[in-house]
Each structure stands twice: as C-alpha cells, then as structure tokens.
Amino acid sequence: MPKKTGAEATPASSTSLSPDLRYEDAVSELEGLIATMESGKLSLEDTLTAYKRGAELLKHCQHVLGQVEQQVKMVQG
Template sequence: MPKSASAPKSFEAAISELEAIVHQMESGEMTLEDALDRYQRGAGLLKYCQDTLSAAEQRIQVLENGSLAPLPADAMRNEE
C-alpha cells in the first residue's frame, strides 16, 4: 500500500497532513491528476478525523452518564 494511502498514525498527524494538502493545492502548482489524488487523500483523512471526533464524543457521553458529573458552580468559585 503506498504511503499516501496508509492510515494516519494519530488524529494530530491527520490534521497536519490535511493542512499540508491544503497548502499544496492552494499553491496551484499541481497537475490535475496530482490535485485529484491529494483531494482523494484529503477526503479520507477528513473522514478519519470525523470518525475519531465522533468516537471521542461518545466516550465523553459515557463518562458523563457514568461516574463523571459537572461540578456545582459554587465549587468552582471556592477553588479560586
């Protein structure tokens, strides 16, 4: 599998690669075929990021419904 088609190592790596793709495409120095390849890679990275954020959101909801609860407003003032 070519490197450009591999899964990112982390959410942060995916964001970094997406930023690089945007800069490459904005430069206007790519061939149409290269631009299409980068667009396809970017779409895959975007889906990976969306899926990762969705999974994190679900984990947070589970934690909030379990043992975590919001602190009362007066508890926050007492810590200051």
C-alpha cells in the first residue's frame, strides 16, 4: 500500500521554509496538502507531518500578506 504521492508531505518538505518561498507556491503546496489529507490515504504519522508542514506554510503566507499590507499602507500614506 503506497503511503505518498504527488503533493503529499515528505521528510524533506517538513523542514523550515525558505524565506524566498513565493506566496503563490506556498498556497499551491498548502492546497495540495489539504487535498491529500482529506483523501484519508495517509497514515497517522504522515498526516501529522503534513499538518505541521501546512501550519508552517500558513504562517509563511500570513507573514507575506502582512508585509504586503504594510507596503500598501505606506504607498497610500
């Protein structure tokens, strides 16, 4: 029984996020993780790994959006 396919969490993907990770790429990976987790095909351990990666991606996206919001406020000044 295969454990993982496609956008599922891998040990390499559970490391810290690169600060250069593009917002769009983070959202895309997050959507893939959600779909994989919802499929019910992951083991409990793999689900936990995917959840942790998703939490990292969400935090990254929120940070990027906060930075953009600050830049917009400065432009509107």
